[in-house]
Amino acid sequence: GAGVSQSPRYKVAKRGQDVALRCDPISGHVSLFWYQQALGQGPEFLTYFQNEAQLDKSGLPSDRFFAERPEGSVSTLKIQRTQQEDSAVYLCASSERAAMWDTQYFGPGTRLTVL
Amino acid sequence: GQQVMQIPQYQHVQEGEDFTTYCNSSTTLSNIQWYKQRPGGHPVFLIQLVKSGEVKKQKRLTFQFGEAKKNSSLHITATQTTDVGTYFCAGDTGTASKLTFGTGTRLQVTL
Numbered sequence: 001g002a003g004v005s006q007s008p009r010y011k012v013a014k015r016g017q018d019v020a021l022r023c024d025p026i027s028g029h030v031s032l033f034w035y036q037q038a039l040g041q042g043p044e045f046l047t048y049f050q051n052e053a054q055l056d057k058s059g060l061p062s063d064r065f066f067a068e069r070p071e072g073s074v075s076t077l078k079i080q081r082t083q084q085e086d087s088a089v090y091l092c093a094s095s096e097r098a099a100m101w102d103t104q105y106f107g108p109g110t111r112l113t114v115l
Numbered sequence: 116g117q118q119v120m121q122i123p124q125y126q127h128v129q130e131g132e133d134f135t136t137y138c139n140s141s142t143t144l145s146n147i148q149w150y151k152q153r154p155g156g157h158p159v160f161l162i163q164l165v166k167s168g169e170v171k172k173q174k175r176l177t178f179q180f181g182e183a184k185k186n187s188s189l190h191i192t193a194t195q196t197t198d199v200g201t202y203f204c205a206g207d208t209g210t211a212s213k214l215t216f217g218t219g220t221r222l223q224v225t226l
Contacts, residue, residue, distance in 0.1 A: 104214070108157050
């Protein structure tokens with residue numbers, strides 16, 4: 001079956017613009033995660049959904065970052081008034097069960113460049 | 116907060132040599148996972164360890180979880196060019212609802 005997909009794969013934004021990044025998890029997966037990966041670093045947790053409920057958003061760096069998963073499948077990460085420090089790869093991952101320790105399947109990521 | 120460090124940051128080996136990366140957590144982990152990320156790619160799950168002292172093998176890869184559940188290692192025997200990539204450990208404490216990824220070890224293998 002299809003894996004996790006993300007769109008767009010690449011996004012260039014001017015500082016101050018709003019962006020929306022989409023994640024399509026594996027069908028039927030309960031858990032969905034967003035991570036931010038800076039160049040040469042490991043993925044850093046942003047937020048976690050169990051179905052449509054956002055159970056943990058402690059990793060979101062500021063109130064400019066907002067994520068939703070309204071129907072418990074597709075998720076959107078929105079960044080308002082982008083700043084240069086937001087430039088990174090944004091990874092989405094899903095897992096079958098509602099457990100943080102479950103295997104996470106990552107999408108290809110969206111590379112965001114803020115000019 | 117929880118920190119997960121890996122050493123070395125980078126290792127360059129010749130094909131056929133062995134390779135080991137070490138992962139150390141500042142807090143006790145309930146489980147640890149290992150991921151591989153190829154250049155330009157995304158992290159791919161390799162394995163999960165749960166029990167203290169657990170050792171698991173996948174062909175040329177050997178994974179170990181420390182007795183205190185605060186450290187782990189990945190050993191690759193007789194590396195191949197297909198092993199090139201960055202290896203991340205990731206752990207959760209069981210109380211926080213998130214995985215904390217390590218700093219990663221980038222492996223380069225040349226002929």
